[in-house]
Amino acid sequence: MTTTSSPDRAESCDALIIGAGFSGMYQLHALRDRLGLKALVLEAGEGVGGTWYWNRYPGARCDSESHSYCYGFSKELLEEWEWSERYPGQPEIMRYLNHVADRFGLKRDIRFNTRVTAAHYDASANRWQVTTEAGQRYSAQYLITAVGCLSTANVPKIPGLEEFAGDWYHTGQWPHEGVDFSGKRVGQIGTGSTGIQAAPVIAAAAGHLTVFQRTANYSVPARNVPLTDEFKQYVKRSHPEIRQVMHGTPNGHPFVIAERKAFDVTAEERQALYEAAWEKGGLQFRATFQDLLADKAANDTAAEFLRNKIRQIVRDPKTAAILSDIDHPYAAKRPPIDTDYFETYNRDNVALVDLRAEPIERITPGGIRTTKGEYPLDIIVFATGFDAMTGPLLRIDIRGRDGQRLADAWEAGPRNYLGLQVAGFPNLFTITGPGSPSVLCNMPVCIEQHVEWITDCIAHMRDQGMARIEAKPEAMEGWVQEVNRAADATLLPQAKHSWYLGANVPGKPRVFMPYAGGMAHYRKICDAVAAKGYEGFVLS
Numbered sequence: 001m002t003t004t005s006s007p008d009r010a011e012s013c014d015a016l017i018i019g020a021g022f023s024g025m026y027q028l029h030a031l032r033d034r035l036g037l038k039a040l041v042l043e044a045g046e047g048v049g050g051t052w053y054w055n056r057y058p059g060a061r062c063d064s065e066s067h068s069y070c071y072g073f074s075k076e077l078l079e080e081w082e083w084s085e086r087y088p089g090q091p092e093i094m095r096y097l098n099h100v101a102d103r104f105g106l107k108r109d110i111r112f113n114t115r116v117t118a119a120h121y122d123a124s125a126n127r128w129q130v131t132t133e134a135g136q137r138y139s140a141q142y143l144i145t146a147v148g149c150l151s152t153a154n155v156p157k158i159p160g161l162e163e164f165a166g167d168w169y170h171t172g173q174w175p176h177e178g179v180d181f182s183g184k185r186v187g188q189i190g191t192g193s194t195g196i197q198a199a200p201v202i203a204a205a206a207g208h209l210t211v212f213q214r215t216a217n218y219s220v221p222a223r224n225v226p227l228t229d230e231f232k233q234y235v236k237r238s239h240p241e242i243r244q245v246m247h248g249t250p251n252g253h254p255f256v257i258a259e260r261k262a263f264d265v266t267a268e269e270r271q272a273l274y275e276a277a278w279e280k281g282g283l284q285f286r287a288t289f290q291d292l293l294a295d296k297a298a299n300d301t302a303a304e305f306l307r308n309k310i311r312q313i314v315r316d317p318k319t320a321a322i323l324s325d326i327d328h329p330y331a332a333k334r335p336p337i338d339t340d341y342f343e344t345y346n347r348d349n350v351a352l353v354d355l356r357a358e359p360i361e362r363i364t365p366g367g368i369r370t371t372k373g374e375y376p377l378d379i380i381v382f383a384t385g386f387d388a389m390t391g392p393l394l395r396i397d398i399r400g401r402d403g404q405r406l407a408d409a410w411e412a413g414p415r416n417y418l419g420l421q422v423a424g425f426p427n428l429f430t431i432t433g434p435g436s437p438s439v440l441c442n443m444p445v446c447i448e449q450h451v452e453w454i455t456d457c458i459a460h461m462r463d464q465g466m467a468r469i470e471a472k473p474e475a476m477e478g479w480v481q482e483v484n485r486a487a488d489a490t491l492l493p494q495a496k497h498s499w500y501l502g503a504n505v506p507g508k509p510r511v512f513m514p515y516a517g518g519m520a521h522y523r524k525i526c527d528a529v530a531a532k533g534y535e536g537f538v539l540s
């Protein structure tokens with residue numbers, strides 16, 4: 001395909017995909033190479049990778065185990081790629097995604113350095129008209145957003161930032177050339193998964209690190225290691241079995257959640273099981289008991305175990321008290337895993353500031369001023385997260401039937417059917433949109449399920465001579481209720497400061513966004529909808 005778009009002339013294709021991360025790359029392959037559609041990806045970055053292209057901060061590493069953090073659609077790809085560590089670091093994930101892009105010839109149909117700013121549905125032509133930042137225009141029957149859930153950086157509006165004389169960075173927009181911390185006084189704001197990964201690496205490189213913590217967080221050691229030849233052989237032999245486990249669990253990871261409940265065992269047995277899980281490390285700590293996310297008393301046992309670990313690791317009792325003063329149930333916010341995070345506070349060049357006791361007043365030319373004093377800094381690192389899930393969609397001016405703006409339709413929070421389609425926005429599909437399991441799951445698993453469902457749906461429409469698919473308003477209302485019901489059946493909404501609820505972005509509606517009913521269950525629902533002739537959608 002040649003580039004023919006210009007401000008005067010729109011380049012036309014069957015399907016436009018926004019974003020060349022895990023989702024957009026597979027969606028291109030599926031539509032182009034399986035269905036034979038003319039498909040094109042528009043990507044803001046200079047290369048493939050999406051979230052991993054932008055998140056190059058020190059210590060960036062995936063929390064899913066490498067053998068599960070990859071595509072499963074190609075047996076050959078599964079067999080030829082070999083991961084080097086238990087958890088893949090950002091550079092290795094980028095090598096993998098570039099390998100996939102080259103192997104399937106994807107780059108020729110990706111327009112890089114092309115940021116989509118607007119997408120308007122033209123009902124008379126049944127086409128989406130898409131405009132980019134540079135003024136290029138594209139037109140397609142299908143529009144598929146593959147914009148990621150965590151791709152709109154949240155830089156808090158702290159007064160004085162523009163006066164700061166040093167350098168500042170957000171972890172999600174990290175400079176490709178890296179940052180030289182040597183001898184520098186660094187301030188890091190934020191102790192989520194990113195901050196917990198970054199702090200030990202920054203502390204080792206910097207003159208001094210001050211971590212500004214608003215909400216204390218749990219963390220379990222990742223216990224990252226190089227993979228042994230034996231494990232690599234096991235993975236090569238066992239892909240079908242491994243993927244069967246991943247597809248059978250609520251969270252898409254390659255481990256099984258225990259059937260026992262926390263109070264099925266004695267206190268001593270519980271302690272021993274938690275110790276074993278702590279030694280093993282990683283996200284599977286959550287799988288020690290099946291009721292950790294459903295029963296507050298059960299959760300309290302895990303929470304107290306983890307708080308005790310912090311008190312044991314961190315030598316200064318005051319620092320340990322601030323780090324272990326955690327106000328939400330374990331795993332009600334996305335649980336971080338780490339390499340030497342709490343140990344980092346035992347270093348002489350690291351200090352912790354409790355923003356609950358001394359909130360930030362402003363940033364000054366020389367550093368950060370709290371209500372108790374000023375902290376002189378050369379560099380500020382914002383590990384302050386993202387305008388998650390809805391942010392990447394709403395920063396595009398998306399308009400559906402009759403010019404209705406998505407931003408208006410979602411004024412009170414996201415509403416859609418199956419996390420895939422919004423009533424009034426025909427032929428628009430949102431991969432890992434709000435209302436789907438997405439961030440509560442190992443991402444490649446939910447991405448593949450969405451891409452395959454969308455691809456099958458478009459194939460069905462073409463077989464049936466249908467040109468348009470649109471969610472029914474009543475199906476959408478029913479799904480919104482199901483998303484709320486699923487969240488309320490868990491402890492997840494109890495974490496009041498969680499980005500799952502949009503609470504990290506001032507003014508954002510407080511709505512629990514991902515579908516908490518579990519990936520395996522969600523897959524069954526989507527399959528049943530398709531089997532019933534796309535129940536809840538109007539095809540015409």
Ligand code: N01
Nearest residue numbers: 061062063156190191192193194195214215334383384385
């Ligand atoms: O962002 P976060 P993240 N003043 O929103 C604080 C995925 N991920 O980038 O909790 C002071 O979790 C905020 O405080 P509070 C993963 O899904 C995956 O760390 O709002 N502090 C919090 O401490 C994860 O959940 C991986 O009170 C402010 C922190 O900044 C998601 O990305 C690695 C503030 C933000 O934490 C997001 O994680 C990393 C303010 N004004 C991330 N505003 C892997 O798998 C915010 N904070 C590799």
